[in-house]
Amino acid sequence: MIICLPNTVSAAEQLIRPAVVQPQIPSSPLDNINQQPAALYLDNMLQLLKPIHSQLGITVWDMTSQKTVFQYNNQSLMQPASVQKLLTALAATKQLGKQFSYQTQLTTLADQPLDKTQINNGVYSGDIYIEFSGDPTLTFQDLHQLLGSLSTLGITKLTGNIMLASEQDSQLQAPGWVWDDLGICYAAPISPFIINKNCVYGRLSTNGYNKVAKITMMGNRPIDITNDAYFVSPTIDNPVVKPAVTLPVANALPAYLTESVPQCQLTLSRFDNNRYHLSGCHVGAKSLPLAIAISDPQIYAQHTIAKQLESLGISYNHPITTIKMNKQPKFMAQRQVIASHQSDALPQLLETMLLESDNLIADSLLKKLGEVYYQTPSDFARSGQALKTILYSIGIDLSTANIADGSGLSRYNLLTPEHVLSVLTVIYQQPEYRFLLDLLPESGVSGTLRYKRYFNKSPLKHHVFAKTGSMLGIANLAGRVNVSNGHNYLFVLFENGLSPQIKKQQKAPFSAVFLQTMMDVPR
Template sequence: MRKFIVLLLLVMGCATLRPGRAKIERQLLDLIKNKAPEGTFLGVSVVDINGREIFSYNADKFFVPASCNKLITASASLYWLGPDYRFKTVLLSDSCKNLYMIASGDPSMTVGDLSELLDRLKVRGDSVWNSIFLVDIAYDTISQGTGWMWDDRPYYYQAPVSSFILNKNMLTADFYYEDSIWKLDIFPPSKLLRIKIKKLEDTLLHQKTYFKGDTTIIELWGKIDTTSTYHFLRSIKNPRVFFKEQLKRILMEKHFAFSDIEIIDSIPENSIDTILIFESPPLHFIVRDFLKYSINIYGEALLKNLGREFSGRKGNYGDGLKAVDSFLIVAGVENLFKVVDGSGLSRYNLSSPKGFVQLLLFDYSHFPIMPEILSSLPIGGYDGTLKKRQHSIEGAVRAKTGTMTGVSTLSGYLKTKKGKLLVFSIMANNYLGSSLKARELQDSILEYFYNRF
C-alpha cells in the first residue's frame, strides 16, 4: 500500500509538471512564430546549470555559428595552455652585431608594445646594429581560413594571420576636408593605405576597397561631404611588409643605427645569445578582448598557436584543429561541432545549440576555465558586443554573439530574476536582410526566461 501511495505521488508530481512545461513551450513557440524573421531556420536550447532541459527547439540541428565559434577556441586555449600562458617575442644577437627578432605570433601586440620593446633594448645600450633580422618561425604562411570570403579580404574583420601581427594587422584612417584640400590621417602612420577619389557627382556616396600590390586602396565616388570626417578600418595586405615598415619607422624615431632589415625563415646556427624577452599579457587578458569584442585575428592566432604548442612545428590550421578536436573529446561534445577555423568567419563551421550548451556546462564545471570565460563574455546592456542590447534585463546575460549575413547566434549564461542560472544557445540562420529582427527574437526569448524563472 505504501509503495502504491509513493508511486501515485510521483505520478501526480509528473502530471503537475507537464502542463507547466507545455505552457512554456506553447508560449515560446508563439513568440518564435510572431517574431522570427521570415524564412529563419532557428534552433534553441535552454537548460539549468545542472543540465536539466527546460526548452528545446531544433537543438540537435546544425547551424553556421559565426563568432560563437570563438567559444570553442577560447575554451580549448584556456584548457590546454592555462590562463597565465604568455606569448614571448625574443631578441637575440650574434658576434657580428646582428640583431634577431623572433616573432611570436602574439595577436595582442601593438605599435606601443613594439616601441616599449625597443626602449628596453636601448636602455641596455644596444642601439647600434649591423643587420636586423625578423625571424618568421611562429606560424606557416597560410593567412586566411578555409571557406573565408575572398571579397572581404581588405576589411579589418578578415585581417591576415601571420607570425607578424601588429595592431591586429589593420589600419585606421580619417579622411577629411581642411584648408581647401582633402587630408588623410592614418594610424599607425603607414604608406600602405591610400584613398582615391574617382569622380564627384551629386549622388549618394559609394566606395570600394581592394589591394594593389601591398597597398590597400579605398576608392570613393559620388557625393562627398566636405563637412564630414570619413572613418575607415581596413586590413593590411602583407603582414611581413607592414611589420617591417613599422619597425623601421620606430627604430628611426628612436635614433637606432642599422644597415638594413631582412626577414628570414630560420635561426642561423652560429653562436647567438638571448638578450631580451618581451612577454604578452597573460592569456586570460587576450581571451577577454577576444570574446568581448569578437576580434577575429585573435581566434586564428590562438588556433595556430595551439597547433604549435601541440606539435612543436610551425603553427598551422591542421595541427591547431587537432588540438581543438582533442579538447572537444575531453568535453564530451566531439560529435556536436565541425570546426574549420578559430574565429567563425568560415561558413564551413557547423554547430548545434545543444553543442554550445554542453560546452558551456563543461566550462562552468572546470576550474580555471570557468572564471575566465564568465569574466570574458560580453555582459548584456553593459559592454562588448552586447552593450547596446538587453537593457530591459541589463547585467543578467553573459553571452557570445555571432553575426554574418543571414546568421545571428547567441550562446551563454542567464541569471534570472529569481537568481537561477540558466545556460542557453539561440541560433538563427537563412533569413534575408538585417539581423535586427533575429537579435530582437533572441532578446525576447531571454527576457521571457528571465521573468518566468
C-alpha cells in the same frame, strides 16, 4: 514585464499581454525531454513568437537541476559566427594553460650576454634577431621599446644581419572568409608578424559634393593609399529606379526600389606591397573613419622596423629579412636575449576576445594551440582538428561539426546548438574553466551586450551574460540568464537566414523576445 513581439506575428497576436502565462496553443512534441511546465511554457511561447523567414536552433539547460529543459532544432548544423569563440576560449585554456602569454624577443648570437663592452664606437657587428610569436596585442610602442634597448647599449650602427624570425605558418586567412571583408580590420590577416592588430586608421573627408575626397592616414604608417572617392548629396531629383513601362497599381514597384536616394558604395582595392586604392562614393557630407587591414604583414613588419630604427638613430648595412625560427640545440646554446616583451596572460586575452569579440586574438590563439599541440607550425585546418581533439578529451564530441577557424568569421563553420551547450556545461561543471563564464559580456553593462538593442534596458539588463554571434544573416547568442523563478539557465539561441530587410523591420531581435519570455518561466 513587457514582451516585445516581432513584426512577424499577426495584429491579433500583438494584443496578447504578458498576464497570459500559458497561451492556449497545442504544444509540439519535444524530443527526449519530459513534458515539464518549463518545457511546455517555452514551447508554447516559441510557437507564438518564432519568426517566419529565418531558421532557429535552441537549447536551454537548468543550472540548478543540471538538466536540459528545452530543445528546438538543437541538432541542426548552423553557422555560429562569433559564438565560435566559446570553443576557442575553452580549448586554449585546456591546451595552453592560464599562465600562457606571448613572448616577443630581441636576441643575438654570442658567447655571453650583450653589453657595452662588445660595442665598438657605436657599432655592433653581430646578427640581430627579432623573434615574433604572433602576439595579437603587440603595439608599435612595445616594438619601439624592444628596439630602444639597442640604443641603451650605445648602438648607432648594425653591420650584421637583421632578421625577423618566427615559427608560425604563412596562412593569413582561413578558408571561408568572405573576400570583400579582407580589407577591413576585423578580418586582419593572422600572421606571426602582428603590429597594432595589423590595422591602420584614417579618415575620409569631403572637399564638397562630387569632388575627390581627402584621405588622412594616422601615424605615418608604411602603406601607400590612393583615392578617387567622392561624396554625393543625400537627395537627388529623380528616383533611382524607373519602371520601363507603366505598371498597373497592383504591380507597382515597392517603396524600397523607388526611393529618391543615391545608390553609392565605397570600394577598397588591394595590391601588393600594402598598396590600396579607394574608389566609389558615399552619400552625405560627414567624414568617415577608415580602418584598413594590412595585406602583407611580413613586409609591413620589415618597413615598420626600418622606420623605428631610423627614428632611434640606428643605421644598418643589410636589408631586413625574415627567417624561420631555428630551434637547433647549437643555435639555442648561443642565443642571448637582449630584451623581451610579454603579453597579458591568457585570462586577460580571453576577456578581451569575448567582451569585444576580437577576431585577431581568437584566430591567433587557435593557431597557437595547434602549434603547441603538434609541436610544429600549424595551419587553420590542423589547428581546427587540434581544437576538436582537445575538446573531445574533456567530454565534448564535435565529430559532426566543421571547424574552419577560431573566430567564427568563416562561412564554413558549422555547429549545432547542442555542441555549444556542451561547451557551456563543461565550463560550468569543471571548476578550472568556470572563470570563462565571468568573462562574458553582461547585458547593458559590458562588451557587445552593453548597447545591444533591448538588452540594455529592463527586463534583460543585468540578467544576461552571453557571447554574441552576428554576421549578415546570422543573429546568435549563447551564455546564461538569470530569471525570476530563482534558477539560472545556460542557453544557446541560433538564428540563421535573417535577411537585412527583415532585421531592420523587427520590433525586437528574436533572442531578446525569447529571453524575455524566459524571465517568467515556471519552475
